[in-house]
Structures are given as C-alpha cells and as structure tokens.
Amino acid sequence: MGDGTKHTDRPEGSGIVPRQPRVVVGVDGSAGARAALVWALGTAARTGAALEVVSAFPIDFYWTDPYLLDRGRIEALRSDTEARTRELVEAVRRELTVASVPGSPSVVVEVVVVPGAAAEHLVRIADGASLLVVGSRGRGGVRSTLLGSVALHCSTHAACPVVVVHPSEVTSTRPRVVVGVDGSVASRAALVEAVATAARSGAEVEAVAAFQLPNYWSEMSVVLGESLPELQHAVRRRAEDEVAEVLGDQPVVSARVVTVEGPVGDALVQRAAGAELLVVGSRSRNRLPGMVLGSAALHCVVNARCPVMVVHPPAEADARSAPATLAAAAH
Secondary structure, eight states: OTTSEEEEEOOTTOOOOTTOOEEEEEOOSSHHHHHHHHHHHHHHHHHTOEEEEEEEEOOSOTTSOGGGSOHHHHHHHHHHHHHHHHHHHHHHHHHHHHTTOTTGGGOOEEEEEEESOHHHHHHHHTTTOSEEEEESSOTTSOTTOSSOHHHHHHHHHOSSOEEEEOSSOOOOSSOEEEEEOOSSHHHHHHHHHHHHHHHHHTOEEEEEEEEOOOOSOOTTHHHHHHTHHHHHHHHHHHHHHHHHHHHTTOTTSOEEEEEEESOHHHHHHHHTTTOSEEEEEOOOOTTSTTOOSOHHHHHHHHHOSSOEEEEOOGGGSTTOOOOOOHHHHHO
C-alpha cells in the first residue's frame, strides 16, 4: 500500500485467503464515517470479504512533503491515528456482535494509515476492491454542504462500486434494494450489482424506470397527453426485459418493476425512502477534466437518506477491467 502503515487484526486461526473479496472503507471519527464503517463491516461479514479501514492524519501544509517534516511528530500523528482507528473498529465490531450480525467477529480487518488528504489515497487503495465505502460527510465538511469532498471524489474517480452512507437513515422492515433502470450500459451495471446485493441479503429488488413527456408547449399537447399510457407501458416493458435478462438463473431474487413519471433523480430518491440500498449507474467519464457524476447519480448521492451505491460501467472505469462483484468473488 506504499504510503501507509498497515496493521492487521486477524481473529485467531484466520487470515486473508487468496482471491478473497476486499471491502475498503474510509474513517475519520465523524458520525458519517462511523456509519460507513458499520455498513462496511456488516457487508464484509455477510460476504466473507476482508475489510481495509483507511484513516488519514493531517500534515502541517498541504504542499509539504511529509518526509521533510519532523519525523517524531509525523510518527506520533500516525501512531495516534492508528490507535483511534483500531478503537473505533473494535467498538463497531462489538456493536455488530451484540446485534447478532453473523460473521462479524471473524472478519479480517486491516488498518491503513496515510498522510494528508484521504480522497486520493482511498481511490488508490480501492483499486481492485469489490467495494469502497465512505461517509456522506467527514469531519472537515462545511455544515451546509450536503456531500463531502471525499465522497464526491471517490464516487467520481474510483473504478469499483462506491457506497456513500448517510448517518441517520432508518430502514423499513421489508428489505429492499432500489435501482434505477433505463436500458443503458450504466443502468445494466447498476442492476447487476443490485441483484448481487439482494441475493446476499435476502432483499427484494425494486427496479425503478422513470419517464417524462417532452416538456414544451405545442398545439399537439392533447395528443401527447393521450400518449402517456402508451409511453408508460413501453417503459415498463423495456425495464421488465432488462430485469429478466439480468436475473437469468437467479430466480431466488424477488424483483419488481415500478414506473414513475418525473425526473429520474427525484423518482429514485422518493422510491428509496426506507430502502437498505439505492444503486445508481453513472455515465460520467472520469478522465475528462471538470466532469463529475452524472446529474441523476449526483442527485441521489446528495438527497437520498439510505446508503447509495454508485456503479461505473467497465468501459468508463479508466479503461480498466471491471472488478468482479462480491457475488462473483464469493463463488
């Protein structure tokens, strides 16, 4: 891991096995980061993945090479950050054990401590991982900002799926994984991840297809209004075909299609209320300067209260091969 100190907490008799799936999570002591760690550790426990917990410590000036600073001060900061991170990991592990989350005591956890800003370190460390998990806002976030810079950077630049966790959402008693579908490559990638997640947790997949008539006035407005049922039917049929194709030989996953009239971002946030996860595909080209998430994906990450997974299609992940999903890695 190059720039960081790594410490492994391995339950007795265990260790990282070859090709074991890996979940990476960033923590900084904020409420959002703690929620992200709870989510990540629970996911690792359910999937048999190893967990890498990444925490950054500050250096005096962002333009200063940490190796030119006082070595004793750097080591003290690194040691303190590592100790605090280990304490947090053990507190969350105990919390999940008390909550009877299966497998939580046996998850292999590695603590990685890095100097400086966390975002680029997280993207680098998560290369090849199954998931990268971050809180919606860290300790450094401006209170009025709904999405922190680390969450935005990771959602935009990481090649693997990124889950952004908000600290306050309470899920419904009926577990649901909500996913946006529209027939695109990004939508299909999101649907594949949604089905894999639902298969592991026993949740239902709710595939949401949003549609809108052209938003302009014309003398044909009456005709356009009459075409609404036909448009809705066509959207539903397309979404049902997409879901059926992705489900394939996984009939154990329950799935249903919901059509909603209106902007896709608003529709997904509305339908995801109380869900255990919202999955969205992003069409952003993360190599182009100035480009961030697609507008619908960004709207969901900012406004949805449940955890939001952002999935980039393989062709858009810096031309790298897409990492295997947790479901594939677990087989």
